[in-house]
Amino acid sequence: RYLDQDKNVSVITSDCGFFMWFQKEARLYTSKPVVMSSLALLPAIHAALGTDGKIAIFSANSDSLAPMHDTVAREMGVDWNADCYV
Numbered sequence: 001r002y003l004d005q006d007k008n009v010s011v012i013t014s015d016c017g018f019f020m021w022f023q024k025e026a027r028l029y030t031s032k033p034v035v036m037s038s039l040a041l042l043p044a045i046h047a048a049l050g051t052d053g054k055i056a057i058f059s060a061n062s063d064s065l066a067p068m069h070d071t072v073a074r075e076m077g078v079d080w081n082a083d084c085y086v
Contacts, residue, residue: 004030017059022067023075039068042078042085049084055067056086 003009012026013035020037022079027034045055057080059065072078079086 001029002081004032018068020071020075022073023071039072039078040076042072042080043076046084047052048077054084 003012009032011033014022014037014072017037017039020039023034023040026036042055042057045084046053049055062077069080072080
């Protein structure tokens with residue numbers, strides 16, 4: 001309510017890739033666009049690059065990122081095992 005109504009923000013975002021865990025939950029509480037993780041931008045970046053583009057995904061902790069694969073695939077329609085992701 002605070003961000004959505006009191007502050008009337010246009011978009012709700014965060015600055016940590018691991019906040020992808022909260023993407024779906026955050027959308028439940030607002031009608032505004034939600035981008036809780038830079039991983040949520042992968043479909044737009046891929047569309048901008050076209051079919052020949054490659055996207056590098058870096059993480060401070062790949063062991064912690066690996067369990068997020070299914071969440072990213074489900075929420076963003078992205079399979080980072082595809083050839084376009086390195």
